[in-house]
Amino acid sequence: xxxxxxxxxxxxxxxxxxxxxxxxxxxxxxxxxxxxxxxxxxxxxxxxxxxxxxxxxxxxxxxxxxxxxxxxxxxxxxxxxxxxxxxxxxxxxxxxxxxxxxxxxxxxxxxxxxxxxxxxxxxxxxxxxxxxxxxxxxxxxxxxxxxxxxxxxxxxxxxxxxxxxxxxxxxxxxxxxxxxxxxxxxxxxxxxxxxxxxxxxxxxxxxxxxxxxxxxxxxxxxxxxxxxxxxxxxxxxxxxxxxxxxxxxxxxxxxxxxxxxxxxxxxxxxxxxxxxxxxxxxxxxxxxxxxxxxxxxxxxxxxxxxxxxxxxxxxxxxxxxxxxxxxxxxxxxxxxxxxxxx
Amino acid sequence: xxxxxxxxxxxxxxxxxxxxxxxxxxxxxxxxxxxxxxxxxxxxxxxxxxxxxxxxxxxxxxxxxxxxxxxxxxxxxxxxxxxxxxxxxxxxxxxxxxxxxxxxxxxxxxxxxxxxxxxxxxxxxxxxxxxxxxxxxxxxxxxxxxxxxxxxxxxxxxxxxxxxxxxxxxxxxxxxxxxxxxxxxxxxxxxxxxxxxxxxxxxxxxxxxxxxxxxxxxxxxxxxxxxxxxxxxxxxxxxxxxxxxxxxxxxxxxxxxxxxxxxxxxxxxxxxxxxxxxxxxxxxxxxxxxxxxxxxxxxxxxxxxxxxxxxxxxxxxxxxxxxxxxxxxxxxxxxxxxxxxx
Numbered sequence: 001x002x003x004x005x006x007x008x009x010x011x012x013x014x015x016x017x018x019x020x021x022x023x024x025x026x027x028x029x030x031x032x033x034x035x036x037x038x039x040x041x042x043x044x045x046x047x048x049x050x051x052x053x054x055x056x057x058x059x060x061x062x063x064x065x066x067x068x069x070x071x072x073x074x075x076x077x078x079x080x081x082x083x084x085x086x087x088x089x090x091x092x093x094x095x096x097x098x099x100x101x102x103x104x105x106x107x108x109x110x111x112x113x114x115x116x117x118x119x120x121x122x123x124x125x126x127x128x129x130x131x132x133x134x135x136x137x138x139x140x141x142x143x144x145x146x147x148x149x150x151x152x153x154x155x156x157x158x159x160x161x162x163x164x165x166x167x168x169x170x171x172x173x174x175x176x177x178x179x180x181x182x183x184x185x186x187x188x189x190x191x192x193x194x195x196x197x198x199x200x201x202x203x204x205x206x207x208x209x210x211x212x213x214x215x216x217x218x219x220x221x222x223x224x225x226x227x228x229x230x231x232x233x234x235x236x237x238x239x240x241x242x243x244x245x246x247x248x249x250x251x252x253x254x255x256x257x258x259x260x261x262x263x264x265x266x267x268x269x270x271x272x273x274x275x276x277x278x279x280x281x282x283x284x285x286x287x288x289x290x291x292x293x294x295x296x297x298x299x300x301x302x303x304x305x306x307x308x309x310x311x312x313x314x315x316x317x318x319x320x321x322x323x324x325x326x327x328x329x330x331x332x333x334x335x336x337x338x339x340x341x342x
Numbered sequence: 343x344x345x346x347x348x349x350x351x352x353x354x355x356x357x358x359x360x361x362x363x364x365x366x367x368x369x370x371x372x373x374x375x376x377x378x379x380x381x382x383x384x385x386x387x388x389x390x391x392x393x394x395x396x397x398x399x400x401x402x403x404x405x406x407x408x409x410x411x412x413x414x415x416x417x418x419x420x421x422x423x424x425x426x427x428x429x430x431x432x433x434x435x436x437x438x439x440x441x442x443x444x445x446x447x448x449x450x451x452x453x454x455x456x457x458x459x460x461x462x463x464x465x466x467x468x469x470x471x472x473x474x475x476x477x478x479x480x481x482x483x484x485x486x487x488x489x490x491x492x493x494x495x496x497x498x499x500x501x502x503x504x505x506x507x508x509x510x511x512x513x514x515x516x517x518x519x520x521x522x523x524x525x526x527x528x529x530x531x532x533x534x535x536x537x538x539x540x541x542x543x544x545x546x547x548x549x550x551x552x553x554x555x556x557x558x559x560x561x562x563x564x565x566x567x568x569x570x571x572x573x574x575x576x577x578x579x580x581x582x583x584x585x586x587x588x589x590x591x592x593x594x595x596x597x598x599x600x601x602x603x604x605x606x607x608x609x610x611x612x613x614x615x616x617x618x619x620x621x622x623x624x625x626x627x628x629x630x631x632x633x634x635x636x637x638x639x640x641x642x643x644x645x646x647x648x649x650x651x652x653x654x655x656x657x658x659x660x661x662x663x664x665x666x667x668x669x670x671x672x673x674x675x676x677x678x679x680x681x682x683x684x
Contacts, residue, residue: 254673258613265611271600331596 004102006080006305008121013290015241016234017170017210017304019125020081021132024155024164025114025139026146032156033092033109041093041109048108049097051142052135061104065095075313081119084110104135111156112164114139123234125167129227152219162219167230170199171237172304174209174283175244182211185237193217194233208279208307213237245291260288268341273334278310285341299340306340346444348422348647350463355632357583358576359512359552359646361467362423363474366497366506367456367481368488374498375434375451383435383451390439390450393484394477403446407437417655423461426452446477453498454506456481465576467509471569494561504561509572512541513579514646516551516629517586524553527579535559536575550621550628550649555579591633602630610683615676620652627683641682648682 005018026032027047030040045063052061066074066087077083083096087110094109107115116139118132139145146154153164160166176182182196189196195216198206213233215226248256263284267273286303288294299306308314310333319332347360368374369389372382387405394403408416408429419425425438429452436451449457458481460474481487488496495506502508518524524538531538537558540548555575557568590598605626609615628645630636641648650656652675661674 254613258676261611261613262608265607266604269603269607271596271603334600 002101005119005121006302006308009302012286012302012304014122015171015173015238016123017172018119018121019123019128020117020119020166020168020170021125021128022166022168023114023116023132023136023153024112024160024166025116025136025153026112026155027114028144028146030113033111033113034156036092036109038092044113045093045095045108047143048106048114048139051139052097052106060100061097062100063095063097063108065093066090067093072313072316076311076317077313079308079311079313083107084115086110104131106135112160123169123231123238125169125227125231125234129167129223133223160218163221163223163226165218165223165226166214167227168212168214169230169234170304171211171213171234171241172209172283172286173211173237173241174287175248176237176241177206177209179244181240181244185240189213189233190216192229192233193221194230207276208283210279210283210304210307245287249291256291257293260284260293264288264294264341267337269338270334272330273310273337274330275310275312275333278333278337279307282307282310301340306337310336344443347461347463348644348650351644354628354644354646356464357513357515357580358465359514360461360463361465361470362459362461362508362510362512362554363467363470364508364510365456365458365474365478366454366495366502366508367458367478368454368496368498369456370486370488372455375453375455376498378434378451380434386455387435387437387450389485390448390456390481393481394439394448402442403439404442405437405439405450407435408432409435414655414658418653418659419655421650421653421655425449426457428452446473448477454502465511465573465580467511467569467573467576471509471565475565502560505563505565505568507560507565507568508556509569510554510556511572511576512646513553513555513576513583514551514625514628515553515579515583516625517590518579518583519548519551521586523582523586527582531555531575532558534571534575535563536572549618550625552621552625552646552649587629587633598633599635602626602635606630606636606683609679611680612676614672615652615679616672617652617654617675620675620679621649624649624652643682648679652678 027044030036030044033041036044049061049063066083074083074088077096078085078088082098082102082105084107087094087107090109092109094107096105096107098105103118103120105117105119107117116132116135118128118135120128120131148154152162155161155164173182176185186196193216195214197212197214199208199210199212213230215230221229263281267281267285282303285294289303301309309318312329315329315332315336318336369386372378372386375383378386391403391405408425416425416430419438420427420430424440424444424447426449429436429449432451434451436449438447438449440447445460445462447459447461449459458474458477460470460477462470462473490496494504497503497506515524518527528538535558537556539554539556541550541552541554555572557572605623609623609627624645627636631645643651651660654671657671657674657678660678
């Protein structure tokens with residue numbers, strides 16, 4: 001895969017946008033990040049970088065130190081899910097080690113020493129796991145992880161202890177959201193040790209009908225069980241989302257067409273576009289492309305990519321301008337969207 | 343003037359859409375319509391038709407008898423302000439006598455024996471009055487009006503007695519509406535013996551920011567005083583509407599552009615379009631054309647003409663179909679509007 005995952009247009013065609021694995025790991029030789037010295041932080045970064053440099057298949061890894069980046073670039077990385085909100089405020093040496101197509105992106109010195117993250121477009125959690133597992137093994141060849149035979153991998157927050165694994169699907173489920181079925185889904189997921197959250201994880205507001213579905217429990221289950229459990233629920237979600245969609249397309253085609261075409265019409269013409277509205281309109285257009293209500297006006301970009309581009313940091317990066325007022329951002333967002341869809 | 347008044351595109355450029363005169367008249371030889379026999383109703387129609395047939399300049403007059411029309415055609419005429427709601431339900435012979443371009447349109451046997459109506463595009467109340475006065479004089483040459491030297495022209499409803507004159511401007515005042523200044527205007531008008539009402543007169547809801555401003559008082563003032571009073575207030579309204587518009591264009595150009603371009607975008611794309619929303623969007627587009635925010639996408643029709651065409655009766659006439667459900671009408675309205683603006 002040469003492209004970055006969100007540049008893949010195939011992933012625009014199904015409710016599943018991406019498949020993400022995150023492994024929380026700590027090295028036994030250092031304190032956890034909360035108690036770690038500046039010196040050890042630097043050593044940790046050197047350790048990880050060199051452990052991966054020895055591997056020929058990974059030679060395109062590039063370390064980015066957070067303190068060297070302008071604020072807007074860091075915000076852009078949060079918006080692209082490359083770093084966490086927590087990393088924005090870190091006072092210690094920390095950063096990311098990523099390959100060119102961003103399928104592998106290791107956060108160093110965030111809440112844990114390592115957050116090995118892999119992400120692939122579409123419904124591919126198995127392949128994403130294989131990739132993370134491979135990186136995990138490579139690092140383990142040269143470095144000792146903090147590991148307990150009873151508890152498994154030790155982590156800063158006990159909720160991650162055990163496998164240290166979070167497997168998640170990013171899903172676009174406008175029909176389940178609109179019909180309120182997402183509430184039922186939450187109950188089912190909780191019973192299965194899984195959770196559903198907004199686009200930017202814990203506590204974030206759902207935008208554009210995009211949700212993250214992931215395992216909540218990291219202890220007492222094998223990695224394979226966690227991944228299979230997530231895959232089963234993802235199949236159900238796809239089935240339900242597509243089921244409601246078919247039903248609506250049959251019973252109220254004009255309502256569906258009206259909503260989707262209006263959304264595209266507004267994206268093509270608005271001069272002021274708040275983020276939340278943009279996400280809602282892009283969600284309708286993504287749905288319209290998938291069910292072929294929209295046949296023309298296909299933008300060159302994956303809709304989810306456009307969704308990330310209309311976030312303030314990415315918009316600033318694209319425009320190369322500093323905005324001060326909210327209205328200015330909303331005007332540039334509208335301009336960007338008109339260009340995308342005209 | 344060859345065109346029908348609402349086909350005139352110049353009238354699309356100012357807040358004043360049309361200038362209308364209505365004279366209420368009754369013949370002395372018959373009872374008022376409420377007490378009139380079927381036989382006398384027929385005689386009345388014959389009297390008026392023949393009084394106007396003798397005039398060479400009016401030879402293009404055409405009488406339309408209401409009982410010969412399908413319901414949808416009658417509703418279409420109400421929507422075009424050619425007949426009143428009251429006339430829809432009449433059990434007696436009644437109808438309209440109109441010239442080809444509809445600048446003169448005489449309702450026969452409505453609330454009064456005659457309602458001589460003249461309408462011209464734009465701000466032309468003086469010319470509209472001259473036309474009505476001419477017709478009034480022609481009829482008076484051969485027929486006797488019910489007239490009292492103290493009270494003036496006698497009418498079924500005492501509120502019309504005296505001059506029997508209602509002079510009205512149809513105005514498009516979106517900025518005065520949006521800023522709530524229309525409330526102040528109502529107070530001022532009431533003090534001056536004038537009134538402001540929705541698009542279909544008394545008790546009708548304002549749609550598309552279109553209002554009728556007319557004299558309330560018909561007694562104790564000369565025709566000339568009534569018309570001059572109305573013209574003075576119309577000048578003030580134009581000044582205020584354009585003043586608020588300029589202010590908004592200066593202070594919040596993006597907000598204005600956003601609203602106007604979105605409105606056009608929705609008209610071009612919607613698949614279901616309720617009447618009220620259509621009128622609001624058309625109002626924004628009319629404003630956008632006037633202040634040149636919209637430079638392309640000028641439809642071939644006067645916007646006010648389109649506003650009348652999206653009313654149910656006219657829509658049915660254009661499509662030649664009978665609708666049963668509301669949704670069906672809303673779908674055809676959306677289709678008509680997409681065709682107009684694409």
